[in-house]
Amino acid sequence: xxxxxxxxxxxxxxxxEVRRIHAARRPAxxxxxxxxxEAVDTRLADGGLALAALHEAAAARPTLxxxxxxxxxxxxxxxxxxxxxxxxxxxxxxxxRDLFAPGLACAGLNPERLLYAECRDDAECLAVMEEGLRHGxxxxxxxxxxxxxxxxxxxxxxxxxxxxxxxxxxxxWRKAGADPLAAPSSAVTRWRIGCAPSAPLxxxxxxxxxxxxxxxxxxxxxxxxxxxxxxxxxxxxxxxPARSGDRPDQAARAA
Amino acid sequence: xxxxxxxxxxxGARWARDAQSQDxxxxxxxxxxxxxxxxxxxxxxxxxxxxxxxxxxxPGMALTKARILVRDLDVRPADPEGDAAWLARLGLFAARxxxxxAAVSGIDGLWLDLEGVSHLFGGEQxxxxxxxxxxxxxxxxxxxxxxxxAGAAHALARFGGKALxxxxxxxxxxxxxxxxxxxxRLDAEALATASRxxxxxxxxxxxxxxxxxxxxxxxxxxxxxDQALGRAAEPIAPIVPEEPPRVTLALLEPIAxxxxxxxxxxxxxxxxxxxxxxxxxxxxxxxxxxxxxDRGAQEVTIDLARATRDSGHLxxxxxxRIETIEPGFGIERLHLVASRVEPLGxxxxxxxxxxxxxxxxxxxxxxxxxxxxxxxxLHRLSALESxxxxxxxxxxxxxxxxxxxxxxxxxVRLLSPPEPxxxxxxxxxxxxxxxxxxxxxxxxxxxADGPERIFGEWWRRPEERAAVRxxxxxxxxxxxxxxxxxxxxxxIPAAGDLSWHMHGVFG
Numbered sequence: 135x136x137x138x139x140x141x142x143x144x145x146x147x148x149x150x151e152v153r154r155i156h157a158a159r160r161p162a163x164x165x166x167x168x169x170x171x172e173a174v175d176t177r178l179a180d181g182g183l184a185l186a187a188l189h190e191a192a193a194a195r196p197t198l199x200x201x202x203x204x205x206x207x208x209x210x211x212x213x214x215x216x217x218x219x220x221x222x223x224x225x226x227x228x229x230x231r232d233l234f235a236p237g238l239a240c241a242g243l244n245p246e247r248l249l250y251a252e253c254r255d256d257a258e259c260l261a262v263m264e265e266g267l268r269h270g271x272x273x274x275x276x277x278x279x280x281x282x283x284x285x286x287x288x289x290x291x292x293x294x295x296x297x298x299x300x301x302x303x304x305x306x307w308r309k310a311g312a313d314p315l316a317a318p319s320s321a322v323t324r325w326r327i328g329c330a331p332s333a334p335l336x337x338x339x340x341x342x343x344x345x346x347x348x349x350x351x352x353x354x355x356x357x358x359x360x361x362x363x364x365x366x367x368x369x370x371x372x373x374x375p376a377r378s379g380d381r382p383d384q385a386a387r388a389a
Numbered sequence: 390x391x392x393x394x395x396x397x398x399x400x401g402a403r404w405a406r407d408a409q410s411q412d413x414x415x416x417x418x419x420x421x422x423x424x425x426x427x428x429x430x431x432x433x434x435x436x437x438x439x440x441x442x443x444x445x446x447x448p449g450m451a452l453t454k455a456r457i458l459v460r461d462l463d464v465r466p467a468d469p470e471g472d473a474a475w476l477a478r479l480g481l482f483a484a485r486x487x488x489x490x491a492a493v494s495g496i497d498g499l500w501l502d503l504e505g506v507s508h509l510f511g512g513e514q515x516x517x518x519x520x521x522x523x524x525x526x527x528x529x530x531x532x533x534x535x536x537x538x539a540g541a542a543h544a545l546a547r548f549g550g551k552a553l554x555x556x557x558x559x560x561x562x563x564x565x566x567x568x569x570x571x572x573x574r575l576d577a578e579a580l581a582t583a584s585r586x587x588x589x590x591x592x593x594x595x596x597x598x599x600x601x602x603x604x605x606x607x608x609x610x611x612x613x614x615d616q617a618l619g620r621a622a623e624p625i626a627p628i629v630p631e632e633p634p635r636v637t638l639a640l641l642e643p644i645a646x647x648x649x650x651x652x653x654x655x656x657x658x659x660x661x662x663x664x665x666x667x668x669x670x671x672x673x674x675x676x677x678x679x680x681x682x683d684r685g686a687q688e689v690t691i692d693l694a695r696a697t698r699d700s701g702h703l704x705x706x707x708x709x710r711i712e713t714i715e716p717g718f719g720i721e722r723l724h725l726v727a728s729r730v731e732p733l734g735x736x737x738x739x740x741x742x743x744x745x746x747x748x749x750x751x752x753x754x755x756x757x758x759x760x761x762x763x764x765x766x767l768h769r770l771s772a773l774e775s776x777x778x779x780x781x782x783x784x785x786x787x788x789x790x791x792x793x794x795x796x797x798x799x800x801v802r803l804l805s806p807p808e809p810x811x812x813x814x815x816x817x818x819x820x821x822x823x824x825x826x827x828x829x830x831x832x833x834x835x836x837a838d839g840p841e842r843i844f845g846e847w848w849r850r851p852e853e854r855a856a857v858r859x860x861x862x863x864x865x866x867x868x869x870x871x872x873x874x875x876x877x878x879x880x881i882p883a884a885g886d887l888s889w890h891m892h893g894v895f896g
Contacts, residue, residue, distance in 0.1 A: 199869025202801045202896025209801070223751055225758075234893060235770040235782050236794040237801035245770050246790030251758055252766040265757055271749035329868035329896065331835060339821075341838040341862055344870055344895065365896075368796060 153179065153355045167215050167300065171363070171374055178323070179356035183211060187322040188291045188301040192314045194328025194347065196307040203346050203365075204327040205233075205278075206241050208302040210366035212274035213242035215300060217370065222273025225266040227251045227259045229278060230306075242370030247273075256281050263301060264289060270297035278304045280314060287319040315351055324351040330362055333375065343367075345375060421459050424467040425452050435467035439530075472496065479527075480628045487520065490627040495574075498546065500539060500625045517553050539625065540617030541565050544572035544591070562618050566592030573613045579606055591617070634668065635726040636661045643682050643719025650679065650711050650720065651704070657725040658700040658707075671696025671733030677707055679714055680722035687714045692764055694787050695752035696731040702753055706760045755787050776843045778803060778892065797841065798862055800872045800893025807890035810873060815889075818879030821861045825873070827891050832871075837863040842878070855883035862895065870895035 139147075166182035168175045175181050183189055191208050193200035216222035224247050226233070231252065235245055251266075253259040256279045266275040267290065275294075282305065294301040303321070305314035315324055330345040349360040364373040421441035423434045432452035441462070446455050456462055473496065480499050483491040487510070490502035501520075503513060510516035517533045524531035534545030536556035544565045545554045556564045565572065568591050570583050582605065588594050594602070594614060603611055615621035636657045644650060654677055665671065673696050679687045689710040697703070714720075759767045771791020773783040778799070785791030812826040821837030839861030845853025858874045865871070872893040877885025 197869060198802065198894045199865075199867070199871070199896060202894045204896075206801050206896045225754075232802045232805065234778070234800055234803035236772075236778070236797075236799035237803070237893070237895070239794055240796065240799055241801070244793050245772070245785065246793075248769065249755070249787070250768050250770065251762060252768075253762065258762075262758060262761065265761070266754065269749055269754040269757075271751055271754065329870070331866065331868040332864060334836065339837070341836045341864055341870075344864070345868060346896075 149355065167211065167218070170214075170371055173374055174361055174363075174372075177350070177356070177359045179353055180322075183300065184322050185215075185300045186295050186298045188287060188294055188303060188320065189323045189325070190303045190305055190315065190319060190321040191325040191327055192305040193307060194326045194349065196310045200328045201306060203329050204304055204325075206237075206366060207325065207327045207346070207348070208276050208304055209238050209241045209243045210370040210372060212276050212300075212302055213244075213247070213366075213370035216247045216273040217242065219273050221247065223247060223249060223271070225249045225251060225262075225272050225275045227253050227262040227266070227275070227277040229253050229255065229259055240368065241366045242368055260286050260290065263303075264293045267293035267297045267299045267301055270299060272297075272299050274300045274302055276302045276304065278306055280306045280308045282314075282317075282319060284317070284319060287321060291320050291322075321352075323353045325349065326351050343373075348372075420461060420463050421446065422463040422465070423452075423455060424465050426467045426469075435469075469496070477628075481630055483520075484628045484630050487516065490625065492625040492627050494539075494543065494625075498543065500542075502625065502627070503535065513555060517555075521552060536561055536564070538617055538619045539623045540573065540613060541619075543574060544568050544617060548572045562595065565617060566590065566595065570594065573610070573617060575610060575613060579610055582606065583610075633726055633728050633730065634661060634664045634670065635724060636664070638723040638725075640721050640723070643721045645716040645719045647711050647714075650714060650716070650723075651708055653723050654707050654711065654725070655700075655704050657723055658703055661725050661727065662698050662700045665698050665727065665730070665733075668730075669732055669734060670727070670730040671698050672703065672727045672729070673731055674727070674729035675703060675707070676724075676726045676728050677710075678724040678726065679716070679720040680724070681716065682718045682721050685717060687716075687720075689713060690728075691756075691760060693752070694755040694759070695750075696733040697752070698733060702756065706756055709760045752788060775846065777846060779805065780846075798838075798895070800870075800895045802896075803893040804891055807874070807892045810889040810891050813875075813889040815875075817887075819859065821863060822873060822889065825889065827871075832865040834863045835866050837861055839863075840875075843874075855881060857884040860892070 166180045166184050168182035189211075191204045193204045212224045216224050224243065226248060228250065229252075233250070235248070238248065239245060251262045253262055259277050259279050260282075263275050263277040266272055282303070290301050290303070307314055315326060326349040328347040328349075330347045332342040332345050335342050344365040346363050346365060347360065348363045350358050352358060362375060364375055366372050421444055422438040423441050423446060424436045425432045426435040427433075434446060434448050434450045434452060434455055436448055437446045441455075441459065444459050446459060452464065476493055476497070476499070480491050480493045483499060483501055488501050488503060488506045490504075492500045494500045503516065507513045507516050510519060513535055517535065520533060521531055532546050532549070532552050534542045534549055534554040534556065536542040536545055537558060538561055541556060541561040541564065545556060545568075548568045548571075554564075569589060570580055570591060573591060575583075583594070586605075588597070591614070594610075595618065599611060612621055616623040638653055638657050640653065644653060657677075672693060674690060674692050676688055676690045681687065689707070691703070691706045691710060693706075755767065767787065769785045769787050769791055770782050771785030772794045773781055775781045781794065808827065810822075810825045810827045812824070812831070813822045814824040815822040819840055821839050822834055824831065824833050826832070840859035841861075843858045843860060845856030847854040856876070857878045858876060859878065860872060860874045863871050863873060871891060872895065873889060874892055875885070875887060875889050877887045879887065
């Protein structure tokens, strides 16, 4: 019977089966966090960022600008979730003390939603994240680490499933040559965020809304993809650029 | 014997508190100080210092009159609530330090029952000298009278005119005979009647027949007289200092392992929690003190974000700290002290009847993380009223949350300290940079916004009086956004040296 099906159809059937297995393992009642942008949500296997799961993001290049873009991407995701839950609390575990709270508030993560945990090293940061995830009362747990062993990622994923809380992990570059997303991990989605030039304003002077090249490097149960998105506004919403005729992915699809 | 420290004049306790660092002696300053209160639409003198009294100023005098009589009068508002709180604190101190039976008397005195305690301090004289010295160190002038009755002590302390008066046994009647009637704690009406009848001294009153006195004055006058002379009892209601709830476990055998300490701590908590529940209290700080065989003591303390009586939660926090205890040759006694408590009523048990998932309490997580990281490293931030970015962020309460900032664009990461930027090409006075060099790399600016001018805060540091920072938000050709500032406005040299700095990155 299988011989009658084409190779592609069999592949699709297998993918469906894998998706069902994954869906059965996820605790009931846990939803997803949509981006609110149709072009993005339809490309994600779950229709958004799955809650009760680990998601990773890293800067596209080892520059401070891209690092900040990845930080804001996670901050905006956590803020959207916090806003969905009314006054959900977000725990942010960090090591380097360079976060600027007013900047996070600009991306919708207001100070009354955010608890900071200052950690000494990656191990402590992961332990704090795990504690926050298992507690189950937080909207999201964000962490910043540079090294992450496969076993540690697995622990975080299990803690996230147990507490039903989303884990957002910022993988920071340690040095220029060492890509933080090079090694495999058990994260459900892995993102790579880079700055992109904004559209010039029609008048001289001033600066428009910033843009990012958002690449979904890997996702469970779906193919990778990338988009050009605009930076989050004060309510943490990302957006597609208004005039998007020259988007690289669109051009590829048209061809 | 009863002693009543007190005096006609106490410097307003509030000023003594506020000005502890500077010398608060009036004599050195030479100026006259009075405190004032409002009565109707008149400002009256509430209390006057000895210098002011020597110049003829009296409590109750109108302030306008006092100002005419004395030039350069130092006038401050009276603070009766502050004085009362201070006096209550002093009373509590006396109850802890000197005698178990101490009470506040009126607005300006304390009763101390010295029965059976003076020998602990080397006799009455030594104890009184000690109390006087203590009050002097606090910046107060105290007067003490020791007498067999509360009434006599009250009268002698306020009208005796000496810092220390010790009335001989059974000598009260004689000692207060020459005192004015005001010393008997009478109301103004009774005093006025007595003065109309020509009764001035207590001695004269005591020798008069009692029946006509009672008809004219009522019972109060005779009661006060009897109390002063020891014919009527006058119990005092002593201040009871609050002891923190505590539990002590004496162990049969010394213990040394972490498991055994944990077990004993759990037993202590099982005894402490009912005590707290009975008193309606919850713990905010719990100390576990371990007494070792060699008389050394080890202490671990846990702080809680919210008052709690949950023994499981407390034990979990204690367990994380127990390994820091060094048991030495063994621990033979354990104390659990709830050193900070807050009222805590009964709470509802989370039920699953409604079918909702109960939301776990955030305070439990905060306690656990604070126990792991230390309370300094777990925080919530809040806006401070400052435009200078470095000063605009402060810590806030962990549970209640902080205030937000005005919605100006701000970078997500801030460089501390700001890093110098070189080879900047820009147009004075207010042009954005066109090109700059930072961390060994050249950047060409594609778009820029600014300036946002931030002025120095001259009220903090005088050097900042003319200082100006002009902030620009710039985007380079790759789309990375930076927050740069230039010191100075390009017009006045005092505003800054026109150097450029990188302060943050937007992403």
